[in-house]
Every structure is written in C-alpha cells, then in structure tokens.
Amino acid sequence: MTTFPKTSRRNFLKIAATAGGGLLIGFHWNSADASAMKVVGSMADDVNFNSYLSISPEGVITIFSPNPELGQNIKTSFPMVVAEELDADWSKVKVLQAPLDTKKFERQVTGGSGAIPHSWERLRKAGATARHLMIEAAAKRWSVPASSLTAENSFVIDKAGNRKLSYGELATEASKIALPKDVKLKDRKDFKLIGKSVRNVDNKDMFTGKPLYGMDFHREGMLTAMIQRPAFGMKLKSVDTAAAKAMPGIVDVVSFKNNVAVVGKSTWQIIKARKALKIEYEKEGAVESTSDHDKLFKELMTNGEATVRRKDGDVDAAFKSAAKVISREYQCPFLSHSPMEPMNFFAHVRADGVELVGPTQTPDRARMEVAKLLNMFPDNVTVQLTRLGGGFGRRLQADYALEAAELSSIIKAPVKVIWTREDDLTGGSYRPAVRYRFDAALDANGNLIGYKLRGVGINAGNCTREDNFPSGAVDNLLIDSVEHKSPITTGPWRAPITNFLAFAEQSFLDEVAMASKKDPVKFRLDLLDRAKSSPVGEIKYDIDRMKAVIQLAAEKSGWGTKKNLAQGFSVYFSHRSYVAQVAEVEMKKGKPALKKIYAAADCGIVVNMGGAKQQVMGGVVDGLGHAMFSNLTFKDGLPEQKNFNTYRLIKMKEIPEVECHFVDNGIDPTGLGEPALPPTGGAVANAYFKATGKRLYNQPFSLQEELKGVSLGEKL
C-alpha cells in the first residue's frame, strides 16, 4: 500500500514530488488533447491536471495509477500503455496507486470493465508527449534536428552521431521545452510492450506478505470494531450490552441505526464479546424466505406487471401462426460476492474532516456518502485506497465505509470496522435471484419467427438485456421484465445480470437450434447474417465481432470433429467485448466429466497478454464455480449459508483445462474484467446435455436432480 501521510490536494502533490529536478508531466484523464497537458518543473501549488508521470534525473519513471486495483491488473496495464509510447525501459518504471482526488481523476472506479477503454487514448498521448520532449531536449543539446533522432529503452539515440543520452540525463532540460500541440502515436506494428505478458508490479509485495490490503491497515491508537446487523426486514427492538461491555478488552458497545457495534482492541476479544450481546429484533418490513420467492417467481411470471423493454413486429401473430413453439424457464439463486478479503474500512472522523482508508471500487461514492451522512463538505473527506482483496462488484457499494465513519463519529476515535466471513455472507448485498421464461416460435421450415423473454427479478431492476443478440435478428420479439421489491439488498455482481442471463439465453438458443434441426454454431451464425442483411429495429452489438469470436472458438475447439467428446457452445456480448466458449464433456464410466473449456475473446487490442489470459481463465473459473455450486438461500430474512462450509466456492480439483484465444483485429481495447464470465454456464450446460441428454435449467447445477449421482468432488 502506498501511504500518503496527508492526502489533501496540496500536500499530496508535495509528497508525491520527490524528484529533485527532472520532468513531471501532468495530464488530464478527461481530455485526449495533448495541449491539456502541462509540464511541471517544480511543485507549484495549484497544478491543474488529473494525473502525472515523472522522470527523475536518475531515470526512474513514475506513473500514477488512479484506479482501484482489485486483481484486474490495471496497476500494471495502465503504465504499460504509457511506457509503450514513451519507449521507456520497463524495468525502470515505478507504479504508484494514487489516492482519491476526483478533481484529478475523473474515472476512479473499477467496475464495468471500463478502465482500459476509458483511458487508452489519454495514456498513450501522455507517454508520446514525454517521448517528444525527450527527443526535443536531446536535439537541442546536440544541435541536430529532432527528426534525426529516435528513442529506445529510455534513451534518445542519434544514429548518425553514434551517441545516446538517457531519459534521466535529459529530464530536467525536457521540462523546459514547450508542449507539442499534437503528438503522433505509434503504429501498432511498432508496439514493443503492448501485447506482451508483463508480470504484476505488486508481485513481490504480495508474495512476501506485505500489508497491502485494508484488513492489514494499522494506525497507532486505532480501535477495531465489529457490527451486529439485523436480518433483512427486521429492526432493532432492544439490546442489552452489559455482558459484552464487561468482557476483557472491550472499549465500548454502541448502537446506531439497527446496528450494534462492539469496539475493542483485539479482534478475538471482539468476536467473543459479540456472542455475549443480547439483542432483540422486531419486524419492520417483509421478512422473506427462499420458499416465498419460489412461489412469487411463478406468480409474477404470469401475472406480474411487466415493463416492456423492447418490442419488434407482432409477437402474438407470430406465435399464433407458428408451426412449433418452445417455452422454457430458468432460475438462479442469490449469490454472495464473497471476495476473499471481507469488507472492512478505517475511518477517523475529526471536527475538521474525515479520513477514510480502505478497499473500495468507488472511492468517490464513499466520500460523497460519508460527507452527506456527517453533514460535511466533500472536500474535507479524504479517501486513501488500499489494494482490494477482490471486489466482484461488492465494493462498488459504500455501506461498509459509511458504517465505519458513523461509528468513528460516535465513539470519537479512529476505528477500523471489519466484517467476519459470516457478516460478509449475511450482511448483503447480493447478486439478485432471477427467473426467466423464453418462448420461441418456429415456422414450418424451422425458422425463428417469434421470440419472447420475460425476466422476473428480486431487486434486479431491468433483468434483461433487451438490445443484445438475438434482438435484431428476429422479426417479432417482445422482451419485458417484472421486479419484486424486497428488503434483501442486491447490487451489481461481476457481469451484472448477464452472469446468469447469458446461461439461460444460450441454453435456450441451443434447444431452439435443435428444434430447427441446425447445428448450434451455424444457427447462431445464420441469425447474425440475418441481422446484418435485414436488421430488425436497432442493433447495439457488433455483428462482425460476434461472428469472429464464434468462428474462432469453433475453429480452435475443432467444433463438431471430436468423436468421444460432447461439445457445448455459447457466445455472449457484454461490457463492449465478445467471448465465445466451447465446453467439452467426456463420459467416464457412465458419468459426465468436464474436461476442457475453450474461450475465444475479442477485447480489442490486448494490452497485457498475461493479464488478459488471467482475466479470461479467472472469468471462466468464476462462471463455472457459481453455475455449479454457489447458492444463497434465505430463511426469515437471513441467509442460511453463513460461511464457506455451506456456501460453496469452486476448488482446485473442480476446474477443467482452459484454453484462451484472442481475436486480433487492432481495434482500441474494449475491456476484459467481466466478459469472459457470462458464456461459461451455457457452454457447460449445453455440453452436459449433449453428453447425457439432460438439460439443466436451474443453478446451481450441483443441486439439480439431473446431476444426482455425479460425484461433485470430481470434475462435473
């Protein structure tokens, strides 16, 4: 963790600028225009830029990464982009995590696979500008035209004069050169670093146990606290804190809102004191159980008040005239995000401001909400980011930072609130539980002439993706959704909505393909051709990109050519990127075994090949694990699974081989943190059907009747 003793804007700049001399370039994330950059020779007080890159006289290049790092590796890939255009020696590049400053960092959020797409152009221009300044400085020193010079590996090279100067040597002079109006970016064929595998810049710290995470944060004199929260739909009635307060090491027990916080000095003493709390709760709203939801789903599927999301043609007429109608329903449970590092946050509320430290995907949200809660100016709230031990969307919420701030304001002391795993599983917020019904109408020739999708979700908002494939390829289409409002809190979970919708849709399309007697791959390609030649309504996905990943996955997996393996296909577009997958199941002694998953991704230009493969493999494992095992059920407003003994995550023995391929089309990066996850469940279910003749409609698969007798300690 990079610590900045004070994080007010002014101080932060001073602390960050350790270079005596050298070059410091500030640049705007929100402007791709090079003229919006500024060379800063010294630490002026009011430097109006969003981020910067510095080159010290010793040649050390420092790049500030403004996005929260939670495992998607942007702390490595951002600087790679800058270093590429700068022709920097990667071994001399240092990357620092910048604290929150919304004035400087316009998009300091990790979520939606948007970090790289958002910053690509700007990062490149920043690097190219620095390179330009280095070359100009050398040209001046040698009195030669800049056009005769080149740059390589942190040196400016004069081939004709057979001499070179290091960036470090040139840095101070470069800081006096006027910024160019525009800079030329590299041709893709000249990339040296982009597209290579570059190791995570934090490896050594991670592998030697350095205190990088919020859980590891320590401040002299800080207290630790845990909070007892009510079940969903319940509120605090009475609390007897006497016994807990009397336990050794307990500093205070306070209640606020519906929470009871036990404050102490050591974690174990707090855990023990919590057990001595006597709390009574009473009903405040609906106190729901999974059995209620199951009934509700069925009822709302037919009688719910639906919001129409997309309507093309005349579905009623199409279904009336259909030679064949296929209807299927799919359901998924609530899921916990369960990042390995449970929620935690440090807060110190003082009269003049608030200091927040911890893991969050949205530091600005934490800041704004805390400011509002405590009635302070946002400018007086600072947020220092730690490394995140996973997020998966959970850390887009600010509830746990807010609690810490509220508690600190009550006990008037710096405090770190930590959640146990049980708190994490029972305290919200979750991937919403959703049920879908799909209907397809086929004409006598097996053509898809009508398509309906209804989604029913619990706090799921619009649980459809109405403009996704196959919309645009079917003449008559109706997509609508029904929402049930519940006290159970939900929120974005890695690849929101599509994490399950893709499975349902791709399983359904597999059945439709079979009903129309077409190969599943050809069926999808034909529909895409149809969408291209005579589009129905608006099309918001890129047909060619989708076709390309389908073809690549089919080619790499030898689709349709393998005798002893059952293959299942799936393709999905989410968050600007496209991923197709083929799963392979082999029957072993009459039982299905999942052997391998091929993934073909189009995320545009791959910045860090090693990182990209990691995102794809991790996404596949994540998609598989949650489709197979994870299940959060409720009884009287409380999750029944409270820790990893009952809430199952995938383990090493359960993973198949995964092979990744990337479409090489040279378009600007479109993101990869989430898009590999959605297709996995569908590919596996379709392969499983091919192998066994049984369809899986509900998740988690491991609890379905169809998988009875399959040993799940083994692979599928």
Add this chain to the structure above:
Amino acid sequence: MANYKLQINGRSYEADVDADTPLLWVLRDNFGLVGTKYGCGIAQCGACTVHLNGNAVRACALPVSAVGSGKITTIEGLSADGDHPVQLAWDEVDVAQCGYCQAGQIMSATALLNKKTKPTVEEIETAMNGNICRCGTYHRIKEAIVLASSKMK
C-alpha cells in the same frame, strides 16, 4: 489471559492473550505479521495457512495455547528476501489476481514440496484443495507448483 512465548520465523515472540485465541489473530493483532490472512475463521479457505513444524496448518483454527514450543513459519519468514523457489515461481508464472489468498496458497504449496519435491498432479490437487482462490487462479497455482518443483533439489 496468559503469557505465551512463540517461536516464529526463527525469532521469539511473546503475547498476553486468552488461551483460546487463534494463532491467526495473535500473528496479526499482537505481532503485526499481517501476511497471514483471515478469510473464513473456520478452517475452510486456507487464507491463514502457516507452517507448524513444517506442516501446513490453518492458523484460524489453531489456539495459541496449542502451539507450545512448535516452530511457526509465516509468509514473512519463508525466505529472507522473497526468493524462496516457490515465491520465485509464483512471480514467474504471475499467479495472482487480487493476491489476497496467495500467502496461504504459497504456504500450502511449500509444505507440500518440502515433503515431496516431485508431487504428481493428483497430489498437488489434494494438497491444495483446501485453499480457495475466489479470483480463480488455480491453473496458474498448479503451473507455479510444477515450476517450483522443477527448481527444487
């Protein structure tokens, strides 16, 4: 409360804690050895894995009073400079995503390789199956163990 003297990473440590305090919290709260992580507290995830006399144990389920004179090794004490073959392999294969589980993974892997320098894939999977990685880095963990194994004599 009682006083416990512990041998950790070749050094002596002392703490006044309750007998039932899990070693995990003594390491983290009392000694500032925060490389050992909390993930579940009930021996289900492996994030807290340390070595007790060379064996992988879950520090969250090991009361400090049960440690006695046993020798504890944590991730901080695995090597002087992060250059244990397993740590180097983890870097070379670039295993981590969020990284939170990796100290536990490395400690489990090291305990395995100390007992058997050339484990089979099945042995690797069995030894590592109790270590959850929520980010799904299992493929690279396996690859790194095979690489480390090839480097260890």
